[in-house]
Amino acid sequence: MRTRLFLIAAAGVALGFLLHVSSxxxxxxxxxxxxxxxKPDLNGIWQALNKANWDIGTHGPSPGPPxxxxxxxxxxxxxxVEGDTLPYLPAAAAKKKENFAHRWTADPELKCYLPGVPRAxxxxxxxxxxxxxxxxxxxxxxxxxxxxxxxxxxREAPVDSWMGWSNGHWEGDTLVVDVTSFNDQTWFDRAGDxxxxxxxxxxxxxxxSANVLQYEATIEDPKVFSRPWxxxxxxxxxxxxxxxxxxxxxxxFAEELLYGHLRKQPSK
Amino acid sequence: xxxxxxxxxxxxxxxxxxxxxxxxxxxxxxAVVLFSPARAQTSPNAAKAKTSPAGxxxxxxxxxxxxxxxxxxxxxxxxxxxxxPQLGNKQFFTPEEAAAYLKKRSQELDADRRDLPPDAxxxxxxxxxxxxxxxxxxxxxxxxxxIDPPDxxxxxxxxxxxxxxxxxxxxxxxxxxxxPEDRTLGERCLNFSQEGPPLLPGGYNNNYQIVQTRNYVxxxxxxxxxxxxxxxxxxxxxxxSVSQWNGDSRGHWEGKTLVVDTTNVRFNxxxxxxxxxxxxxxxxxxxxxxxxxxxxxxxxxxxxxxxxTVYTKPWTMEIVMSKTEDPLFEYACHEGxxxxxxxxxxxxxxxxxxxxxxxxx
Numbered sequence: 172m173r174t175r176l177f178l179i180a181a182a183g184v185a186l187g188f189l190l191h192v193s194s195x196x197x198x199x200x201x202x203x204x205x206x207x208x209x210k211p212d213l214n215g216i217w218q219a220l221n222k223a224n225w226d227i228g229t230h231g232p233s234p235g236p237p238x239x240x241x242x243x244x245x246x247x248x249x250x251x252v253e254g255d256t257l258p259y260l261p262a263a264a265a266k267k268k269e270n271f272a273h274r275w276t277a278d279p280e281l282k283c284y285l286p287g288v289p290r291a292x293x294x295x296x297x298x299x300x301x302x303x304x305x306x307x308x309x310x311x312x313x314x315x316x317x318x319x320x321x322x323x324x325x326r327e328a329p330v331d332s333w334m335g336w337s338n339g340h341w342e343g344d345t346l347v348v349d350v351t352s353f354n355d356q357t358w359f360d361r362a363g364d365x366x367x368x369x370x371x372x373x374x375x376x377x378x379x380s381a382n383v384l385q386y387e388a389t390i391e392d393p394k395v396f397s398r399p400w401x402x403x404x405x406x407x408x409x410x411x412x413x414x415x416x417x418x419x420x421x422x423x424f425a426e427e428l429l430y431g432h433l434r435k436q437p438s439k
Numbered sequence: 440x441x442x443x444x445x446x447x448x449x450x451x452x453x454x455x456x457x458x459x460x461x462x463x464x465x466x467x468x469x470a471v472v473l474f475s476p477a478r479a480q481t482s483p484n485a486a487k488a489k490t491s492p493a494g495x496x497x498x499x500x501x502x503x504x505x506x507x508x509x510x511x512x513x514x515x516x517x518x519x520x521x522x523x524p525q526l527g528n529k530q531f532f533t534p535e536e537a538a539a540y541l542k543k544r545s546q547e548l549d550a551d552r553r554d555l556p557p558d559a560x561x562x563x564x565x566x567x568x569x570x571x572x573x574x575x576x577x578x579x580x581x582x583x584x585x586i587d588p589p590d591x592x593x594x595x596x597x598x599x600x601x602x603x604x605x606x607x608x609x610x611x612x613x614x615x616x617x618x619p620e621d622r623t624l625g626e627r628c629l630n631f632s633q634e635g636p637p638l639l640p641g642g643y644n645n646n647y648q649i650v651q652t653r654n655y656v657x658x659x660x661x662x663x664x665x666x667x668x669x670x671x672x673x674x675x676x677x678x679x680s681v682s683q684w685n686g687d688s689r690g691h692w693e694g695k696t697l698v699v700d701t702t703n704v705r706f707n708x709x710x711x712x713x714x715x716x717x718x719x720x721x722x723x724x725x726x727x728x729x730x731x732x733x734x735x736x737x738x739x740x741x742x743x744x745x746x747x748t749v750y751t752k753p754w755t756m757e758i759v760m761s762k763t764e765d766p767l768f769e770y771a772c773h774e775g776x777x778x779x780x781x782x783x784x785x786x787x788x789x790x791x792x793x794x795x796x797x798x799x800x
Contacts, residue, residue, distance in 0.1 A: 207502035214652050284774045299668060301657045303650035304501050305509050308657050310666045317659060317666050319648055319767060332769040356774070416668055418683035422628050422773040426619045433783035435617040435790070 202344065203378040206302065211344050211378045213300045213307070216409040216416065219293040219386070222248025224280075226362035227293075227402060229255055236275050245361065251293065253401040257364060263395040270363025278361050282429060283421035285316050285333035287357030288350050288372050289388040289402065297409055299416050300376075307339060307346070312416045320348055328352030331368060346376040367394040382408040498695070498732040501651060506695040506732050508649045508656065511767060512760035514638060514740075515573030515645040517544050520756070522583035522591025530591070531580045541576065548572060571643040578737060578759040584639070586741075587755040600721070600749040616786035619779055626779065628772035630684040633662035636701045636726040637742030637756055647760065648767050656690055656697060664770040669699055676702050682722070697730040721748040736762040 235243030328336030
């Protein structure tokens with residue numbers, strides 16, 4: 172009897188210990204590293220692993236420009252948009268269709284133009300978060316795109332830009348970045364999903380574990396969409412010891428496309 | 440916005456002061472006399488310690504205990520890269536000399552002047568409002584950015600480099616705009632002198648934002664909109680087969696000084712270090728930079744350029760980066776590069792016109 176009680180008690184303690192351990196595992200303290208001042212430490216090289224850059228909606232495979240063969244084709248992918256539909260206003264839906272039809276000549280990515288936000292996040296290239304003590308910089312490998320996030324008192328954008336104007340703050344363990352003052356030149360993907368200069372993006376970066384950030388972006392653009400909508404995806408840490416953003420100044424590789432017809436010996 | 444240097448910088452005060460200085464030598468002279476004596480006294484001492492600038496004061500540290508380089512910094516100063524040969528080994532201007540130099544230099548650089556022959560006048564495509572070169576000498580009153588060799592001049596090129604340089608210029612003169620590759624790296628939005636290394640001031644966008652973490656320092660150059668991300672963990676450089684316009688940088692702390700070693704610099708026949716002097720880089724180029732927080736509002740920056748293929752000996756430059764509270768602007772150069780269409784289109788139009796005129800003769 173006593174032995175049985177002891178065993179029950181021991182099992183209870185063990186169970187309690189297990190529960191305790193699992194609850195510890197879920198406390199914020201274990202969701203990745205922390206900075207000296209106790210904030211989540213987002214420093215690292217990150218990358219999305221999805222096909223959102225081809226189409227943020229769920230999509231099957233499709234052909235690309237014929238002379239690029241399979242390399243130019245679009246791989247299939249599960250969408251990243253909440254509800255998997257974009258609430259386009261009627262005129263904007265027509266424009267999106269037109270963009271899609273001309274995607275192999277009209278996508279700003281073809282010209283190596285800055286990708287805007289949130290597209291920069293899920294292009295198939297790594298990006299690096301540099302979390303300083305006063306500000307946070309996000310450097311993207313694609314086109315060397317860069318954002319400096321003001322973590323001080325919010326400042327107003329001096330002018331519209333491709334990557335927008337970023338003011339950040341912490342909400343618990345989430346880095347919230349409010350991005351405004353975009354131009355209307357960037358797309359969300361190669362499928363022609365687009366926005367106007369009225370775009371307002373609120374990004375949320377939340378550590379899910381030591382090597383995963385959960386990313387969420389709320390998109391608001393009353394000129395293009397009937398209501399705000401959200402996308403979300405995990406971002407994975409590059410754990411390779413020698414991971415490094417390399418210089419990918421792709422402007423050079425778009426010169427032929429942009430200026431080839433103006434050469435002394437026209438190449439096309 | 441390529442070709443629109445300062446339209447969006449929104450610095451009416453800077454431009455206003457630029458104009459005031461250009462047009463009022465009297466005021467300028469007074470200002471230099473008023474503010475210079477203290478600097479003139481301390482600077483020569485600072486010059487003696489080439490690699491560890493004197494006057495290092497207790498400055499702030501990051502939470503990791505590193506010397507704090509974070510913030511936005513400007514190198515918009517009019518100190519010339521190379522010293523006027525007439526000044527010999529004179530390292531520092533007197534206040535009177537500084538005033539005279541600034542007056543002369545401001546006049547030379549004044550894009551609003553209209554006393555030039557028509558060709559030169561139309562070449563002044565931007566008027567003064569676009570520029571943001573600054574209106575002062577660097578804080579140290581130096582006569583040149585080059586501090587070594589002692590004559591303040593970049594050492595002569597090797598015979599091989601000279602030959603390559605002459606060939607390149609001969610080709611450029613004969614083929615100014617056959618295609619985009621014939622234009623400068625700046626016009627192609629690929630590389631600018633301000634990006635470094637070494638950091639050299641230019642016509643505008645002479646601003647940097649530095650963010651530092653335990654393992655990295657990132658130096659974002661407003662010109663070119665490019666960040667150099669410098670690992671501090673002692674990892675080796677990229678293999679030699681990979682070269683990048685800004686090279687491959689590795690850093691470490693030597694006390695309060697961030698030392699950055701850069702190799703793998705990409706070069707081609709247009710990769711000068713900027714417009715101020717001619718000298719082709721080479722795969723042997725190695726640049727060692729030293730960033731030292733010398734005061735609450737300054738970083739003393741030194742860079743030693745070592746390229747035995749191109750230069751007969753290494754040379755070192757120094758500039759004092761000055762803190763500013765203004766934010767950096769996005770310089771979307773390539774995205775707004777209407778200039779390249781104009782340059783190439785104009786060259787084709789000229790050729791067509793020449794061919795038509797030739798046909799009529």
